[in-house]
Amino acid sequence: MLDSHSFALCLTHDVDRPYKTYHSLYYALKQRDPNHLKSLLPTKNTYWTFEEILDLEQDLGVRSAFYFLNERGIRERPLRSWLSKDAWRLYAGRYSLSDPAIIDIMHEMDAGGWEVGIHGSYESHTDRDRLQFEKESIERVLGHEITGGRQHYLNLSVPKTWEHHRSIGLKYDASLGSSSEYGFNYGYGVRRPFDDSFVVFPLTLMELALPDVRNDPDTAWEICESLLAEAEANNAVMTVLWHPRFYSEFDYPNYTWIYRQLIETALEMGAWVGPPAELYDSLEHPSPDTESTDPLTKQPPRNQ
Template sequence: MSDSEHEFGLCLTHDVDRPYKTWAHALFYTALERDPSHLSALRYERNPYWQFDRIARLEDDLGVRSAFYFLSEPSLRSKSASQLRDWNEWVQLLFRYDLTQPELAEAMWKLADGGWEVGLHGSYDSYDDRERLAHEKERIERTLGEEITGGRQHYLNLDPPASWRHHRAIGLDYDASLGADTYGFQHGYDVRRPFDDEFVVFPLTFMETDLPDPGESFEAAWAVCAELLEEAAANDAVMTVLWHPRYFATDEFPGHARLYRRLIETAEEMGAWVGSPGAYYERYLSGEDERERATATDDRAETADD
């Protein structure tokens, strides 16, 4: 990152995997985790995973915006016989939602109208299927009523650089799927340009599940965040974080909303630029300003060589 006004960049993202918590979800997680609280937390009049308004209020209070990546997954009818023999395919179908439903479409419109970025969360098998990715992107754009510029693959599924060629070919400016097994700057401190052109990759610094559980030990979770912020500031980095919306359901995931707020507040106090990857791309990586910065960097390098 090259900006005399800011020490580093913090890009905020949310993968919209499960905007609804249904009885099917509750039973699945109860069986998986043997935790009956998943059932007790679910009542007819309540949807604890619908957190769009809460996240927007929190971020608006802090004067920042983030990106929300929405899924447009294939239906049961599109699955082959071999796919339907795969348990993971049934898990994806269990969590599937229809982004054209009026309340979801309205949530997307409200976010976009308020300055939040709406992007593509490529479905589980789409990372190596350009036609599928193009269809999902077009469906989101048709629902939203405007073009989208970036996104992230579901489960961070990726086959680089082939997946990035697909992303670039369908008209995306960036991808934010490049992750790692744990938190940290394992893919460097800056965005990557896999094709040496205007298409960029935002490596993921961490998602909330990489951290110690803030509900059990808030200070341990915060210590990791603080260390990463310091590392970002020391290296003029672009730091990208992922918080799934359901983790703002405080009854089920205590400490997460508080940790997210503290992360943003501290980054701002440290002089960071904070926003969505799309906004970062537009401000720092696109058009004439980026070319001028690249030229200035080359000039400095030649001077140093002389």
């Protein structure tokens, strides 16, 4: 794939909170803006941005990956955890894969050429059985197997999490990275922690790592431009993560503009742009009988 392109830009979205629930009250009080309360109305949910994302990418002729979460809610946990602020942050206000609206949008994405994958729940990075259950839950909705995904909060236990992924039939993981730092900190290519066909796509940029996008989008865009230039100079695989709620202009102004600019500029630079599963399918994979090495210290060839 990369032989005919200057670099690759993989587009990904972690579907954490498509419904703005208690956040409406929180931000209304914090920002002293009662307009946040409008999201409590069924027709005014500003975090439901799937149509906007699909329209944007359709307009640019690209596709991306959406990773869906199957998190156990706060009511499914011990009563003592209800007193924990962290528990409410992690487990409250989530969604269900049995939600008809979620099922419909997953089907629409899948039918339209978008990748649908797994967003492993907060504790699943050390729980193979839970990962298996979550993977199969998504596959039951879609009616076919999925290729990969990313762990919630980028949780990783190396190499165990990747061993779990490989064991349950996933072909790649995109969790290796940071929510506060950007850059090619794990090299310019994909990684093969076991020297076989299982691949890791390091995360180059999460939108949260960009500084003050609301008030100074130009500076944030300069960072993105520099990452694109570095990717082009090294024929790299660059992976970006934009959470769906960041396409709400009311809640997160300027993030959609930067995302569009990323794609348009990458295409102008001759990059391949799309979801990780599609790029994975284009790679040449080694035979399964090669010797395994250290999952993090081994650097694979840059161009694969």
